[in-house]
Amino acid sequence: MKAQTDITSIGKKVLLQEAEAIRGVAEAIGQTGDFQDCVRTILGLHGRVVVTGIGKSAHIAGKMVATLNSTGTPALFMHAADAIHGDLGMIQPQDFIICISKSGDTPEIKVLVPLLKRLRVPMxxxxxxxxxxxxxxxxxxxxxxxxxxxxxxxxxxxxSTTAALALGDALAVALLESRGFSSQDFAHLHPGGTLGKKLYLKVGDLSRQNQTPRVPLDARLAEVILEISGKRLGATAVLDGAGQLQGIVTDGDLRRMLSNFAPERLAQVRAQDIMTPGPVTIDVEEFAVEALARMQERNITQLVVTEAGRFLGFIHLHDLLREGLV
Structure with missing residues (x-):
């Protein structure tokens, strides 16, 4: 059995060799106009991109199809072996074919290519x-x-499969950027899972499910504690007489208060005495993933949600955890 150092060197050698191959592919696409012409032709299609291959190339073809579909280019996978047994019927006159093969000279390819040529679609x-x-x-x-x-x-x-995979990604991204395909377009095609949620889930989608703890500036300590405990968000907003946000009182503020105020003074404590003024806020229309970034940056667990500066409620770290964004 090879030593661990030998195993590591083997792994590094493979990765460096494949990285060098990808650099070679990058140079190759600039040597002719085929890559650019291929992208332009696909952009002008009224049909789909049909990708085919056999063996390991079929797996690369399947991945390429998935990437094209997810980035706004309609695509279909056709296994090269199945093509000659009826699957050629999936190809329509407005389609475009990409055939993947390392050698380009296998017996299966030599059988398939004449059949594809008869369809008179670009390949x-x-x-x-x-x-x-x-x-x-x-x-x-x-x-x-x-x-x-x-x-x-x-x-x-x-x-060879790494190089083909990378070139397929380059093709998909070139098409994506040429179309002006946006993150919102991507979100429409990926509504499920964490990725989709990062792209479309907004702060308001989560905060409106929470209660809205609030107290006036002159609220007594008991009222503040009851509001925080009853609304179960670990904090309460502090509003002035006009309903404008002035500060926030958190569980942490209550603990710090106990070390700053003598017991006999607790009955006189008001919300304004212990609140943190100018709390960190986030607009209701911001993406939830931005709320997460802001919490992580400030090392806090909740944000005050506002709309045009007006207090609406809270979004808590637990909301983001529940949605799988953390």
């Missing part, structure tokens, strides 16, 4: 060999110039 070859059968038969060549796999036997698809 791009994502290949390592620009002189391959697939490349020569395609309208565009997305070149991944990988000479050797990271596998010591130069057999297992490693470097």
């Amino acid at each position: 791009a070859a994502l290949v390592a060999n620009r002189d391959s059968y697939l490349a020569l038969q395609s309208d565009f060549v997305l070149h991944t110039p990988v000479e050797r796999e990271a596998c010591p036997h130069n057999l297992a698809p490693t470097t």
